[in-house]
Amino acid sequence: MTAPVEHSATVSPPVIRRLIDGGLIGALAIAVIGAAGYYLFPNNLALLTRMTAMALLVLSLDLVTGYCGVATLGHAALFGAGAYGAGIAAAHFGISEPLTMTLIGAVAGAVAGLVAGFVILRAHGLAQLVLSIAVIHLFHEAANKASRWTGGSDGLSGIMPNAVFGLFEFDLWGQTAYIYGLALLILVFVALKILVRSPFGMLARGVREDPVRVGAMGVSVHSVLLRVYVISGAVAGIGGALSAISTQVVGLDSLSFTLSAEALVMLVLGGTGSLYGALIGTIVFMFFEDTLSAINPFHWLTIIGALLVMVVLFAPKGLYGSAVALVGRFRRRQA
Amino acid sequence: MSTLFEVRNLRKNFGGLAVTNDVSIGLAPGDRVALIGPNGAGKTTFVNLVTGNLKPDSGNVFLGNEDITTLRAAERVRRGLIRSFQVTRLFLDMTPEEHVALAILQREGQAGRVVGHYSGRPALMQEVREILHQFGLLELSNIKAQEIAYGQQRLLEIALALALRPKVLLLDEPAAGVPQSETARIEAALKRLPADLAVLMIDHDMDLVFRFAKRVIVLAAGTVIFDGLPKDVIADARVREAYLGNYADAGSVA
Ligand SMILES: Nc1ncnc2c1ncn2[C@@H]1O[C@H](COP(=O)(O)OP(=O)(O)OP(=O)(O)O)[C@@H](O)[C@H]1O
Ligand SMILES: [Mg+2]
Numbered sequence: 074m075t076a077p078v079e080h081s082a083t084v085s086p087p088v089i090r091r092l093i094d095g096g097l098i099g100a101l102a103i104a105v106i107g108a109a110g111y112y113l114f115p116n117n118l119a120l121l122t123r124m125t126a127m128a129l130l131v132l133s134l135d136l137v138t139g140y141c142g143v144a145t146l147g148h149a150a151l152f153g154a155g156a157y158g159a160g161i162a163a164a165h166f167g168i169s170e171p172l173t174m175t176l177i178g179a180v181a182g183a184v185a186g187l188v189a190g191f192v193i194l195r196a197h198g199l200a201q202l203v204l205s206i207a208v209i210h211l212f213h214e215a216a217n218k219a220s221r222w223t224g225g226s227d228g229l230s231g232i233m234p235n236a237v238f239g240l241f242e243f244d245l246w247g248q249t250a251y252i253y254g255l256a257l258l259i260l261v262f263v264a265l266k267i268l269v270r271s272p273f274g275m276l277a278r279g280v281r282e283d284p285v286r287v288g289a290m291g292v293s294v295h296s297v298l299l300r301v302y303v304i305s306g307a308v309a310g311i312g313g314a315l316s317a318i319s320t321q322v323v324g325l326d327s328l329s330f331t332l333s334a335e336a337l338v339m340l341v342l343g344g345t346g347s348l349y350g351a352l353i354g355t356i357v358f359m360f361f362e363d364t365l366s367a368i369n370p371f372h373w374l375t376i377i378g379a380l381l382v383m384v385v386l387f388a389p390k391g392l393y394g395s396a397v398a399l400v401g402r403f404r405r406r407q408a
Numbered sequence: 409m410s411t412l413f414e415v416r417n418l419r420k421n422f423g424g425l426a427v428t429n430d431v432s433i434g435l436a437p438g439d440r441v442a443l444i445g446p447n448g449a450g451k452t453t454f455v456n457l458v459t460g461n462l463k464p465d466s467g468n469v470f471l472g473n474e475d476i477t478t479l480r481a482a483e484r485v486r487r488g489l490i491r492s493f494q495v496t497r498l499f500l501d502m503t504p505e506e507h508v509a510l511a512i513l514q515r516e517g518q519a520g521r522v523v524g525h526y527s528g529r530p531a532l533m534q535e536v537r538e539i540l541h542q543f544g545l546l547e548l549s550n551i552k553a554q555e556i557a558y559g560q561q562r563l564l565e566i567a568l569a570l571a572l573r574p575k576v577l578l579l580d581e582p583a584a585g586v587p588q589s590e591t592a593r594i595e596a597a598l599k600r601l602p603a604d605l606a607v608l609m610i611d612h613d614m615d616l617v618f619r620f621a622k623r624v625i626v627l628a629a630g631t632v633i634f635d636g637l638p639k640d641v642i643a644d645a646r647v648r649e650a651y652l653g654n655y656a657d658a659g660s661v662a
Pocket of ligand 2: 452453496580655
């Protein structure tokens with residue numbers, strides 16, 4: 074059989090293309106924006122670190138919701154599991170090495186992802202959404218009841234992380250915490266970029282678009298979704314661990330319905346199904362939350378609500394998705 | 409005849425209507441069978457039942473010596489029972505190249521890999537190009553499925569089934585919606601199939617059916633009313649009646 078000639082689209086310099094696909098641009102962008110934040114808001118590093126932890130939760134949610142099409146309002150269960158995992162390791166077992174704490178958070182998140190996924194994936198559509206709400210309430214209640222370990226509603230304190238690599242102490246200004254968080258975010262982002270373009274990432278996208286076709290290719294849809302849930306749990310768990318390390322407390326709010334819902338709002342705002350959308354949604358939402366709540370502590374939620382309604386109505390692909398579509402249309406007209 | 413694929417006494421009711429009514433069919437390696445019948449006869453339902461997309465009320469499905477009646481759809485596919493859909497099912501956001509690559513990766517047990525990109529595998533890319541070329545889709549390799557014409561989506565649907573290298577292939581109206589000028593590609597691809605593969609094709613295009621099939625099965629109202637040689641099917645009284653409806657004078661045929 075004669076092989077047809079090379080395709081024009083594959084001619085662009087493959088090395089550069091691979092680096093772009095591999096998330097190099099994204100990693101650089103995060104580093105540059107992160108550095109800008111560091112110099113522009115030196116007194117607000119705690120907020121920026123919170124943003125970073127939140128970005129990890131929203132990225133994790135994007136894997137499940139954006140890439141696989143599973144609607145969930147319980148995703149903070151995975152984040153909270155990571156936060157409590159890392160926090161309990163430090164407060165009760167004296168494991169205060171930050172990288173180890175982060176790893177424990179990732180594992181705790183992955184286990185929570187397996188449990189939550191097992192329950193949530195039993196159902197579809199509306200029933201699935203309801204199950205996800207049940208899951209977050211169950212996790213929340215479990216953490217509340219196990220107050221000997223979690224501190225219950227008082228929160229878990231006594232978390233004193235060691236210096237990173239034994240060199241960088243966690244300082245009062247939160248510089249170390251911020252840089253540590255940024256480094257985690259960049260690593261996770263690059264890993265996810267590699268994941269979503271891998272064969273498994275293609276399968277995940279396939280599940281969102283047509284699960285019956287995925288089955289007809291010989292792939293078990295349920296096992297794909299469960300694996301995505303575990304990976305997603307690890308990512309959210311890293312975010313939770315970062316939160317525990319940087320704030321040195323873990324509260325029940327890290328396992329709350331509110332946090333789950335906020336994460337979903339951020340994702341929809343930025344645009345589902347793209348890692349950039351998740352990051353942009355997080356930054357925009359938390360920036361608005363911070364500035365608006367300072368200006369008007371009572372009505373900032375109204376404004377966020379109005380913003381969300383506008384995005385859903387006029388830019389249903391989210392801020393990032395709509396921008397990409399716009400650029401694409403512009404380019405095509407130029408061509 | 410050594411049977412490769414066998415369906416025994418399959419039944420399915422939809423709200424009291426027997427859509428599949430005690431159907432038994434066997435396929436041997438190398439079989440080229442056409443399944444025909446009027447609209448609503450239950451042909452697609454039959455395929456859905458044997459592939460695991462629907463659950464039968466009773467009856468059994470065998471592949472080789474194994475009873476696969478209770479297996480999930482994906483497990484049947486992994487054993488070589490592959491279908492195409494009457495109404496195209498594709499990943500609208502993906503390109504033909506991605507579709508075929510994913511099918512090949514799955515066939516090779518590589519679809520679960522979490523690193524790397526298919527384009528980094530020269531042998532796989534070569535096969536992808538060959539398959540797309542076969543179906544005249546090479547020019548469209550990198551265009552999203554939602555942006556290509558329906559007829560070409562239909563061709564991609566068939567290409568995907570073949571990329572999985574079936575043992576038993578069930579094609580649900582492969583030529584429906586494909587422009588006349590392109591149906592030759594489907595026929596050519598069917599001709600190239602390995603000789604020991606068993607194929608069951610549903611189609612309404614009788615010219616295509618007669619060129620393709622060595623055996624014809626006619627389904628009407630959920631029941632097999634004919635199973636035999638193509639040359640006998642036209643003369644069969646029950647078949648004529650089924651196609652012409654109850655008002656036809658079946659007696660005049662004999
Ligand atoms: N999920 C379902 N629920 C209820 N009735 C169904 C369902 N699927 C199919 N039917 C009915 O079963 C009958 C057989 O449908 P089927 O699609 O199998 O026919 P077909 O032979 O493939 O027809 P066509 O040639 O038009 O594709 C039809 O009367 C149809 O309305
Ligand atoms: Mg049909």
